[in-house]
Amino acid sequence: MSGDVFIKSTKEIFDAIVVGSGITGGWAAKELTERGLRVLMVERGRAVEHRKDYVGEAVPPWKLPHRGRVDAKTVESQHAVQSTCYAFNDATRHFFGNDRDLPYATAQGRPFSWIRGNQLGGKSLIWHRQSYRLSDLDFEANLRDGHGVDWPIRYNDLKPWYDHVERHAGISGAMDGIDVLPDGVFQPPFEMNTVEKRLKEKIEAAYPDIRMIIGRCAHLTQPTPEQIAIGRTVCMARNECQKGCSFGAYFSTQSSTLPMALATGRLAIATDAIVHSVIYDPHTNRATGVRVIDAETLESREYVAKVVFLCASTLGTTQILLNSSSEHFPTGLGNSSDTLGRYLMDHLYGAGARGRVEGFRDEYYSGRRPTWPYIPRFRNVRERHAKFIRGYSLGGSGYRDGWRSFGVREGFGIDFKRRIREAGDWRFSLSGSGEMLPRADNTVRLHPTLKDKWGMPQLLIDCSFGENDLAMYRDMAETSAEILDRIGVKDIEIERVETSEDHPPGLAIHEMGTARMGRDPKTSVLNRYNQCHDVPNVFVTDGACMTSSAWQNPSLTYMALTARACHHAVEQLKRGDL
Amino acid sequence: MPLATILYNYWRICYQTAWQGSPKLRNRADTLRLREFSCSSRSTPTLMNEPTDGFVPDLSRRDWIASVASALGLSVTAATLPMLLSACNTPPSAPSPAQPDRPQPDPRTALVEQLAEMIIPQTDTPGAIETGTPAFVLHFMRICATTQEREKFDRGLAKLEAVAKTQQAGPFTTLTSEARTALLHKLDRGQTPFDAADKAFFSLLKSAVLLGYYTSEAGATQELAFLPVPGAYRGNFPFAQVGKAWSLPG
Numbered sequence: 001m002s003g004d005v006f007i008k009s010t011k012e013i014f015d016a017i018v019v020g021s022g023i024t025g026g027w028a029a030k031e032l033t034e035r036g037l038r039v040l041m042v043e044r045g046r047a048v049e050h051r052k053d054y055v056g057e058a059v060p061p062w063k064l065p066h067r068g069r070v071d072a073k074t075v076e077s078q079h080a081v082q083s084t085c086y087a088f089n090d091a092t093r094h095f096f097g098n099d100r101d102l103p104y105a106t107a108q109g110r111p112f113s114w115i116r117g118n119q120l121g122g123k124s125l126i127w128h129r130q131s132y133r134l135s136d137l138d139f140e141a142n143l144r145d146g147h148g149v150d151w152p153i154r155y156n157d158l159k160p161w162y163d164h165v166e167r168h169a170g171i172s173g174a175m176d177g178i179d180v181l182p183d184g185v186f187q188p189p190f191e192m193n194t195v196e197k198r199l200k201e202k203i204e205a206a207y208p209d210i211r212m213i214i215g216r217c218a219h220l221t222q223p224t225p226e227q228i229a230i231g232r233t234v235c236m237a238r239n240e241c242q243k244g245c246s247f248g249a250y251f252s253t254q255s256s257t258l259p260m261a262l263a264t265g266r267l268a269i270a271t272d273a274i275v276h277s278v279i280y281d282p283h284t285n286r287a288t289g290v291r292v293i294d295a296e297t298l299e300s301r302e303y304v305a306k307v308v309f310l311c312a313s314t315l316g317t318t319q320i321l322l323n324s325s326s327e328h329f330p331t332g333l334g335n336s337s338d339t340l341g342r343y344l345m346d347h348l349y350g351a352g353a354r355g356r357v358e359g360f361r362d363e364y365y366s367g368r369r370p371t372w373p374y375i376p377r378f379r380n381v382r383e384r385h386a387k388f389i390r391g392y393s394l395g396g397s398g399y400r401d402g403w404r405s406f407g408v409r410e411g412f413g414i415d416f417k418r419r420i421r422e423a424g425d426w427r428f429s430l431s432g433s434g435e436m437l438p439r440a441d442n443t444v445r446l447h448p449t450l451k452d453k454w455g456m457p458q459l460l461i462d463c464s465f466g467e468n469d470l471a472m473y474r475d476m477a478e479t480s481a482e483i484l485d486r487i488g489v490k491d492i493e494i495e496r497v498e499t500s501e502d503h504p505p506g507l508a509i510h511e512m513g514t515a516r517m518g519r520d521p522k523t524s525v526l527n528r529y530n531q532c533h534d535v536p537n538v539f540v541t542d543g544a545c546m547t548s549s550a551w552q553n554p555s556l557t558y559m560a561l562t563a564r565a566c567h568h569a570v571e572q573l574k575r576g577d578l
Numbered sequence: 579m580p581l582a583t584i585l586y587n588y589w590r591i592c593y594q595t596a597w598q599g600s601p602k603l604r605n606r607a608d609t610l611r612l613r614e615f616s617c618s619s620r621s622t623p624t625l626m627n628e629p630t631d632g633f634v635p636d637l638s639r640r641d642w643i644a645s646v647a648s649a650l651g652l653s654v655t656a657a658t659l660p661m662l663l664s665a666c667n668t669p670p671s672a673p674s675p676a677q678p679d680r681p682q683p684d685p686r687t688a689l690v691e692q693l694a695e696m697i698i699p700q701t702d703t704p705g706a707i708e709t710g711t712p713a714f715v716l717h718f719m720r721i722c723a724t725t726q727e728r729e730k731f732d733r734g735l736a737k738l739e740a741v742a743k744t745q746q747a748g749p750f751t752t753l754t755s756e757a758r759t760a761l762l763h764k765l766d767r768g769q770t771p772f773d774a775a776d777k778a779f780f781s782l783l784k785s786a787v788l789l790g791y792y793t794s795e796a797g798a799t800q801e802l803a804f805l806p807v808p809g810a811y812r813g814n815f816p817f818a819q820v821g822k823a824w825s826l827p828g
């Protein structure tokens with residue numbers, strides 16, 4: 001990145017401002033610059049340069065002072081929430097938000113875990129890269145059962161954009177021909193190991209409605225010439241991705257969208273610039289730019305553009321919109337419908353079961369696969385479940401116990417050491433990812449008094465699981481255990497989620513829905529092109545736009561929606577409509 | 579040669595340089611370990627971040643970056659290389675002056691050494707003591723463990739000593755090897771005079787010993803099989819082909 005890309009103050013009037021540089025901000029910058037626009041990307045965090053700043057990468061474990069653990073004092077004082085994320089460790093923690101500097105409040109007795117990545121690249125550096133399409137089962141769900149409003153789009157509206165983003169990002173997967181999980185543009189899939197293949201046969205024989213496939217993920221297994229040209233190469237199966245990957249083998253802003261945007265010569269970047277609010281001109285009913293706070297000096301600055309794309313992550317964007325109040329929009333920009341900050345959803349994670357698989361002692365695997373087997377949704381597809389609506393997927397994994405599991409096994413001494421060397425028993429686990437219903441009283445607002453150290457009002461999150469969510473959680477745990485039992489897995493342990501304390505909402509890191517898309521400006525914030533009903537030159541393309549959560553990992557859908565919205569914005573700009 | 583193989587070889591070379599690095603470098607890393615660093619590369623004058631205890635960016639990463647870059651055929655020109663490497667040269671930002679010097683030698687060192695070596699003894703490969711695992715366990719309990727874990731650890735060690743004293747006038751380390759082993763078996767199973775809480779303590783101790791040992795250089799690379807850059811995932815791989823478990827988690 002050359003020096004003049006990074007700016008601080010400027011008088012320039014940009015075609016577009018993109019707030020945020022994570023998965024959606026990176027896509028917006030790429031699409032808009034490639035379509036000829038001069039774009040300013042505004043990011044609250046520091047600059048992170050591909051390869052150079054992956055300081056935890058390629059450091060062998062014995063070189064880490066705490067062998068990967070983070071010291072308790074730092075965890076307590078700065079990462080109390082972030083440290084509950086499985087991917088948080090000493091080699092990745094610099095890519096997680098700082099809970100002391102970025103405080104938020106939750107309603108009494110209703111925990112919410114807000115996991116963040118606040119730097120150039122956002123959470124694209126630390127995501128797990130599972131990538132799935134939604135289908136019309138999902139786009140029609142709200143209409144069918146009356147929860148939430150109808151999505152203003154259907155699968156066919158998004159299909160070409162899924163194709164578009166998959167081709168660039170690089171998704172590995174198999175053509176499985178499953179209705180509820182449309183196939184896409186795939187690079188070769190990762191393989192299942194011997195035990196997984198055997199259990200797949202057993203599961204599919206026992207349950208005609210269930211298919212077990214290999215998880216689709218944003219990893220290159222057969223890079224295209226375009227991907228090679230920007231320095232990306234084939235995945236090395238290290239599965240240490242969250243430290244950053246110098247091979248550029250997984251999709252991140254740094255590996256993928258940023259080099260494309262920079263190559264156009266039309267991108268400027270302002271880092272350490274916290275967007276405080278969107279500036280609104282009531283005379284034209286347009287946004288004119290954004291007001292930012294300099295993260296280091298606390299100075300206030302303004303950036304000016306014809307179009308504003310908010311890609312600051314679901315809650316980040318919602319915070320900005322709520323904070324952009326004016327005489328015209330007293331409760332937040334674009335909030336004439338009173339739906340801004342409502343219908344907060346996450347996914348239902350954390351429930352499942354696991355057990356021991358007998359035999360296969362001569363079988364092993366080599367390499368650390370960055371994905372795992374996956375059972376797409378089977379509940380409420382053909383038959384109706386008596387206890388809940390919608391459904392969930394199950395992620396599975398077959399593996400041999402490693403040394404980490406032996407702390408709780410009996411034994412010590414020479415024999416114990418030998419047992420570890422010989423690799424432990426095979427295990428197989430299933431773990432759910434379920435759809436959470438949109439509910440108006442799951443909200444995020446600005447805290448009336450509390451502010452962060454930059455003077456931004458803190459978010460106050462009030463979110464809990466509903467009856468349907470908890471009923472689905474029960475079924476996930478019980479059905480996982482039942483499947484394992486049926487295929488002969490032994491010593492089954494069930495993992496249940498019965499309250500928010502067991503697995504707080506937010507911890508699935510798929511928070512979404514707080515500025516939803518819809519057909520009617522009276523009941524939604526955004527139209528079918530992610531464009532604010534109230535203020536047409538403001539677009540929101542991160543998870544805030546989601547009308548329902550579906551059960552799939554959402555980021556691929558955010559990417560497709562972003563690319564589609566960018567295309568639409570450029571058309572409208574050209575026509576002079578914005 | 580396929581690209582993957584080229585990269586793999588590059589990586590192996592880099593890794594070897596990383597861990598065979600000069601003793602001076604290693605000592606430096608050892609001393610630096612105990613200090614505190616701010617992880618962010620920028621200082622924030624008006625909004626000072628407290629320094630945090632983090633690891634030291636490994637100087638050998640510069641070789642690694644350069645070789646990956648060249649293996650990928652990136653145009654590493656005289657102009658871009660220094661930029662690419664600058665991060666590796668940046669010394670960690672100001673160490674905190676507040677951090678006390680090395681702590682007093684822990685009076686429980688002999689006991690923890692004894693226990694750690696009983697859990698992972700020396701065989702054809704080094705055991706816990708030779709790999710510095712006991713010191714790591716104490717470090718871990720002091721620096722990384724939660725208050726709850728630390729209390730469990732302290733209570734468990736004290737109880738073990740108390741039980742040893744009822745058997746003989748001296749501490750655990752002075753028991754005969756048979757008596758020590760017998761007592762540890764009881765602790766491992768939570769049998770009288772031990773209980774479930776003591777068994778949980780032993781699990782905690784074992785977990786810390788395993789962490790220290792299998793992430794040590796000898797534990798990770800000699801006792802188990804170390805494959806930092808597999809190159810690909812193979813799901814159909816006979817155990818006999820490697821003959822021992824992988825050390826990096828799968």
Ligand SMILES: Cc1cc2nc3c(=O)[nH]c(=O)nc-3n(C[C@H](O)[C@H](O)[C@H](O)COP(=O)(O)OP(=O)(O)OC[C@H]3O[C@@H](n4cnc5c(N)ncnc54)[C@H](O)[C@@H]3O)c2cc1C
Pocket residue numbers: 019020021022023024025042043044045085087115116117118119120121122123124126127128129130131273274275276311312313314316317320509510542543553554555556558
């Ligand atoms: C450990 C982990 C695993 C995950 N696994 C998966 C997975 O397998 N599949 C999947 O689909 N998703 C996964 N996710 C979720 C995925 O990371 C997010 O859905 C995705 O990153 C959202 O993209 P985004 O652009 O909306 O937000 P982000 O990527 O979070 O980027 C938002 C950016 O905006 C910046 N920002 C925020 N507020 C402001 C402001 N006021 N001013 C300026 N900038 C601001 C932030 O600093 C950040 O850089 C995972 C996440 C984590 C952490």
